[in-house]
Amino acid sequence: MTTNAIDAVGLTKIYGSGNTEVVAMRDATMHVRQGEVVALLGPSGSGKSTFLTAVGLINPPTGGQISIGGKLIQDGAAAQVNLRSFRRQHIGFIFQKSNLIPFLSAIENIQIAMELNGASKRNARHRALELMDYLGVADRADNLPSMLSGGQQQRVAVARAIANKPSVILADEPTAALDGQRGRQVMELFAKVAHEQGAGVIVVTHDHRALDVFDTIYEMEDGLMRQQSAKATAV
């Protein structure tokens, strides 16, 4: 029996207290198998990003448990490991905005993630170039993010997220800045990485054109999570 890539059980997130209390996420549960690509749908303010940042060990939940690779990482608000170190080794992030470091070139933005994880400069550069080539931005390797288009920046961010071969990839609207073809290409890349590396991928998306790529679709509304389908079909 293989362990799940992600087990998020009963996650609750409450902001404020008393009259100002806001429940952003209530008893959200999601299990992502290794190699599974999950889409998380829902309207704005439904709690998708709250769930994603909780699973990404950025914004701890008020209650519930998060296990990654079968290991309990977060028990309620209490972290069981060094979260930053764990994120560096096991989680890759992609956001709606590319979130590149402005003073590093495109290739350096990818390299830094690998160098922080202990890779040598040479190996990091080699793999970064490979990834950029695969994503079609190798010719912009030495350009600063400000010299890249939104789509190019997002592809660099994707390369950075998968550079360390993480066991979990979390993407929040990753294709918002890309055209349809590039968007689909990125989704297929996630699926490929998930299948090849056995990573669990959660993608928050509004892009219904590429839903066929996902293995499972979840939907959130008013902080509540429900599984929509086990194998996605185009809506």
Next chain:
Amino acid sequence: MNLATKDIRHNLGRFALTAVGIGMLLMVVMGMGGIYRGVVEDATLLIDSVGADLWIVQRDTRGPFAELSRVPSSLVYRAAAVPGVQTSREFVYHTIQRQRDGKPLRIAVLGLSWPTDRGEWIPLTAGRPLGQAHYEMIVDKTLGMSLGEQMTLGKETYTIVGTTSNMISSGGDGLAFFTVADAQAIQFETPGEAVRLERAARESRGEEFELAIQQPLMLQNAFRPTAQLPAVARPQVSAVMVTLLPGVDVEKVVETISGWGDVSVFTATGQRELLLKGSVEKVRRQIGLFRVLLTVIAAIIMALILYTLTLDKIHSIALLKLIGAPNTVILGLILQQALILGIVGFGIAYLVGQQLFPKFPRRVILADADLLQLGGIVLAISVLSSLLGIWKAMKVSPNEALS
């Protein structure tokens, strides 16, 4: 990957301007130290280079550099007779101010005991020591005169036979060396009318003097030049410098001279200390306080600059935290930038100072020890001033990368 240098390269123009600003500030701090060194050096230059072992000055005064001192010139012979004394020389020192080319010119006049002292000890940059008993002078270049030039002081005209560099009094005035007789002539120069009035006054006083009434011929003496009157003493000198024989017990000679009721005696070291603790002390404290104040201001400005630089990078820092960068990477980013800023600023301060300080009216001496000390202070300031930025960076949540 060195994030600090990457960020600097990305914002090179702003960083360069900031470094120049810090450099200018540090240059002022550096200059303050240099001015103090210059003041001390100028004040003690004469004592250090004149080569006297003992200074005999007016009783209960602190010597010619600290206050007015008057001793009879015959003291030279008395001092020379003390066992253990090799030579004794007259020393005349006073400051005058004259007009030259429409501008005030202050000169520290120093009389050399001709012919014993011709000024061989003076570090000349051009020319020669004094070659005759009158009408020659050696000047410092700060007085703006050159070799062969002539200057009229009082009734006499003096020719410049030698020049020096950086021979300055404790007050910052350029030194001019004359023979004692010429220095006294400059000091006690009296206009003809004043001489005539004094002679008339002498006669008037004499007319009421009983002895003059009994011997009218005495009154004729009143009209003679002062120097020819036996009852009028020769002009006094500022001090007498004594050089001891090798191996002589200094304390014993000092004890002997101290026994004389009309003078006080100081060793060269004592005179030096008196000078430093006297007239230079206040300047030293004033400059020292300014230096501390400027250093604190530099530290505050650096802290604010580094804090602002950190604020500009908050999103990048949050992002670095998000992708798992340990605190040491973020701390290193800010600390390295602080150190680079400090070191580059210090370098700019030194280079600009080297070009600028020689143009200052008084000497600014950048001593190695002072530069090392300031370097250490700059490093400490860099580290301390980065703490505010580091504190801010440590507080940043990775969530801010998503905002």
